[in-house]
Amino acid sequence: MKYLAVVFLPFFFFLSVFSQNKASEVFKQNANTIVLIKTDKGSGTGFLVSTSGVIVTTLHVVDMATTVAIKTSTGDIYDQVSLLAKDSRKDIAIIKIPAFNLPFVDLGNSDNLTIGEQLIVLGNPLGVEALRTSVSDGILSGVRNLGDGFKVLQLTAPISQGNSGGPVFTSEGKAVGVVSFKLVKGESLNFAIPINYVRGLMETIDAQKPISKWENLKKEDLFSDKPIRNLSGVWKATDGQILKIIDKGKQVIVVNMTYPEVNTDAEWIGDVVLGVIFNGGAFGRDKYYLMKLVFSQGLSGG
Numbered sequence: 503m504k505y506l507a508v509v510f511l512p513f514f515f516f517l518s519v520f521s522q523n524k525a526s527e528v529f530k531q532n533a534n535t536i537v538l539i540k541t542d543k544g545s546g547t548g549f550l551v552s553t554s555g556v557i558v559t560t561l562h563v564v565d566m567a568t569t570v571a572i573k574t575s576t577g578d579i580y581d582q583v584s585l586l587a588k589d590s591r592k593d594i595a596i597i598k599i600p601a602f603n604l605p606f607v608d609l610g611n612s613d614n615l616t617i618g619e620q621l622i623v624l625g626n627p628l629g630v631e632a633l634r635t636s637v638s639d640g641i642l643s644g645v646r647n648l649g650d651g652f653k654v655l656q657l658t659a660p661i662s663q664g665n666s667g668g669p670v671f672t673s674e675g676k677a678v679g680v681v682s683f684k685l686v687k688g689e690s691l692n693f694a695i696p697i698n699y700v701r702g703l704m705e706t707i708d709a710q711k712p713i714s715k716w717e718n719l720k721k722e723d724l725f726s727d728k729p730i731r732n733l734s735g736v737w738k739a740t741d742g743q744i745l746k747i748i749d750k751g752k753q754v755i756v757v758n759m760t761y762p763e764v765n766t767d768a769e770w771i772g773d774v775v776l777g778v779i780f781n782g783g784a785f786g787r788d789k790y791y792l793m794k795l796v797f798s799q800g801l802s803g804g
Contacts, residue, residue, distance in 0.1 A: 524673040525639045528622045531675045534575040534605045536635045538626050539667065540724035541567035545629025547668035548572070548597070549677065551609065551700075554709070555601035556586065558700055559667030560682050561593045570716040571724040572599050575635065579725055584712035587703050592652050592695055593682050594703055595667075598712070607669055610676025612655065612696035615642055623659040625668025625681060631725075633664070640690065652699065655679045658690040670694045733775070 535550045537557055546563035550556070557572065564570055570583045580599035587596040619642050627633045640658030647653050657670065661681050670679030679694030718724075733749040736759075748755040754775050756766035768777025 524620060525622050525637055528671045528673065528675045529624065529635075529637045532607055532624060532669070532671065532677075533635050533637075535607045536575060536624050536626070536668065538573045538629070538631070538634055538725075539563055540571050540573070540629070542569040542722070542724070543567045545626070546664055546666045547625040547629075547681070549624075549667075549669040550574075550604050550606040551677075551704070552606050553602070553604050555580075555599040555604055556606075556704075556707075556709070557597050557599065558669075558680060559595050559597065560680060560695070561588050561590060561595040563667045564595055564597065564716075567716065569718050569722055569724065570597075571718065572597075573725055574601075574604070581718040583716045584709075585714045585716075586707040586709060586712050588713065589699070589703055591650065592699050594680065594695060594700055596700075596703060596707055598709055607671075607677040608675060609697055609701060610672055610674075610678040612678045612698045615645070615655070615672075615678060617642055617644060620673045621655075621657050621659055621678070622671045622673065623657075623661060623665065623668060623681060624671070625661065625665035627662035627664050629664030640692075643690075645696075646693070653696060654682065654693045655696055657692050657694060659692060660690070661692045670697075 537548045537550065539546045539548050539559060541564055543566060544563070546559060548557040548559035548563070551558050564585070572580045572583060580601065582600055584598045585595065586598050588594065620639060621642050622637065622639045624635060624637055627636050638660045640660070643656040643658055645653055646656050655670065655678075657679075659670070661684055665681045666683070668681045669677040670681060672678055678697045680697065680700060681692070682695050683693050685691035733747045733754065735747060737745045737747055739745060743758060743760040746757040746759055752769055754768040754770065754777070756768050756777065758764040758766065766777050768775050
């Protein structure tokens with residue numbers, strides 16, 4: 503056994519280095535095609551598929567949004583976005599920005615994938631600027647029939663909230679999938695929409711006849727560093743506590759779901775939320791604490 507270990511260890515090391523080199527090559531080739539999508543509902547990822555600004559993403563990233571903005575790898579921001587096509591069943595959206603001479607990905611054939619082959623994901627974890635165009639890799643674990651009239655690719659490449667809509671590449675740099683969702687229960691259970699569904703939908707689009715448009719009539723800067731002004735929803739604090747927030751404009755009701763006995767009275771003061779916590783015996787006895795909440799836009803992403 504010692505002899506076998508000495509013989510095969512360098513080979514496994516070579517495979518690891520080879521895999522890393524492939525991921526690096528795919529990143530260099532395609533990083534400039536990844537876009538950050540911001541909406542009034544959250545954020546996510548998309549990727550360019552034409553030089554004229556056609557972008558593929560998942561429908562849930564832009565669905566129900568009233569304002570959408572796109573930032574490209576060069577930092578250019580587009581506030582006028584058109585919806586060219588969508589498939590609600592398969593969670594696909596094809597959108598367009600008024601642009602010219604942009605880089606774009608090379609689409610592959612998802613029917614040619616083999617179980618166990620390397621796959622590489624590019625995207626924007628948490629939908630935040632600091633993590634833009636992150637790269638991860640893994641393998642194709644399987645092709646699963648969800649029983650809803652379509653199949654999905656199961657992959658081990660790590661993804662996070664905000665990666666939705668990002669491309670899945672082969673080691674040759676061909677886009678073969680669109681990141682869609684993950685299962686929280688279990689490990690490395692991540693799923694993507696096969697690119698062939700996207701290719702079929704692209705055959706139906708007419709850039710001159712969009713389904714709808716987002717034109718940002720309120721002139722909101724979705725890429726500013728200011729916190730989201732509507733915080734209603736369930737948030738996770740940095741220390742792990744779960745907060746249910748009801749934002750009524752001036753007043754902000756914060757219900758601590760981890761420690762229900764902690765009552766919070768808060769309100770907007772400038773661009774932050776300030777409040778007073780009545781301890782009620784959770785960490786002491788009948789004590790009051792000043793609370794300052796700072797929210798990350800990425801936490802509400804897609």
